[in-house]
Amino acid sequence: MTLLITVAGRDFALACSDLRITAEINKRIVIQDEHFNKHILFARDNLNANISFTGVARWRRGLQTINLYDVISESLARAPAGIKLGPLCIHLIDDIEVAFQAPVFRGVDKWLELHLLSRHSAIGVPMIMVISNYRKVAPWSQSGSEDALEWEGAHKGYNIYFKVFADDTDVIFGGSDQFVPDADRTRIKGIVSRGADAFDVSRLASAIIKAAARRTSVIGSQAVSMVFPESGYIDTNLWNRTANSIIGFVPRMVMPNGTMMGPSQFPVQLALITDGYLPRHSLFFRSIVQDAFPRRRDRRLIRRHSKGLAIPGLMGLLSLNLFGQVEDGYTDFGLNSSG
Structure with a gap:
């Protein structure tokens, strides 16, 4: 149990x-x-x-x-x-x-x-x-x-x-x-x-x-x-590192129309965190930063960075991949469906 x-x-x-x-x-x-x-x-x-x-x-x-x-x-x-x-x-x-x-x-x-x-x-x-x-x-x-x-x-x-x-x-x-x-x-x-x-x-x-x-x-x-x-994307902190990228693990999801997705894996790049700031309740990227930057000073600088748009977590990246857009206030990394 x-x-x-x-x-x-x-x-x-x-x-x-x-x-x-x-x-x-x-x-x-x-x-x-x-x-x-x-x-x-x-x-x-x-x-x-x-x-x-x-x-x-x-x-x-x-x-x-x-x-x-x-x-x-x-x-x-x-x-x-x-x-x-x-x-x-x-x-x-x-x-x-x-x-x-x-x-x-x-x-x-x-x-x-x-x-x-x-x-x-x-x-x-x-x-x-x-x-x-x-x-x-x-x-x-x-x-x-x-x-x-x-x-x-x-x-x-x-x-x-x-x-x-x-x-x-x-x-x-x-x-x-x-x-x-x-x-x-x-x-x-x-x-x-x-x-x-x-x-x-x-x-x-x-x-x-x-x-x-x-x-x-x-x-x-x-x-x-x-x-x-309270506002913004649902997020998760389960991921693994490979030789070429970071693999995020998405749990089972049931959409409003009854469609089921996952459990599945989703590749992301650590470089994405340079395009904006991490929201207060970010889990996915903050857990990666915690692992990737051993010096506390580096982690503190990343956490305190507040310029630009918010970086979506894993669910936001999944939304960008599936629907080509993110919520207002979040960066789309130049990958939105109209770009």
Whole structure:
């Protein structure tokens, strides 16, 4: 079971997870995959959202291998147009339960928890929904406060917790969070409440996951984060370096028309960061800068550069590649569709 860290910040929301999946064979934990996608991005009706999950991730149906991110993606793609978030949650649970009818699950506990992190253009603040078949109480630090916009429900053995983070911040842990000490929980909640940016929060979340991985083999040491800034592009920080370029890893995406893309790879050039400035909640390029420039002074100069237009993150580059344009305020590197 993986480790999820989901954050509602002051002007961003972030989802972080490790990338390992395991199986218990003859009472031993066996690593099956160290680079497994656990994030599904989707958009519909002015809602941008990410689903991350912990628990059952992959199983067999006869000769076919089933990945949970495929089940979730196909459910989102089939959801009726105009469906609201609550009914969409019920629709998703129903489809997951159908997929769990495979013979391999007979007599086996199917532990599962989903963190649905979203921002709606008409609301402008983070919303988090936790769907779990083992969690019994709401995960919020201040659950039940009079000013909180909260809701709880249940469906087919899953407890559903929903909260709109209008004025407060929080960090929610899911999965194998028993391996996260209280000191780490306090530290990350502290920097979020004090207004840390998404990059610093993602670095600390990754460090917490890496430390937890040293305590158990069910958690992988590598982590990936997805950020939803208050304005601008969604961004991610998973990439790898090759001899000729940098390869960004794009998670599964479900478009508003039901089209699915990824998980996939996307090549980029580090030289792109010379064409503008990095937005406050940039993850992709800032993580590359952190790795490529060992001197703190160099990294500080790049971070403080504020001339020109904003540099889009990986999702912005993908938009430029697919549609030939970027949002206002972002540089298109001279590659827009009219140029």
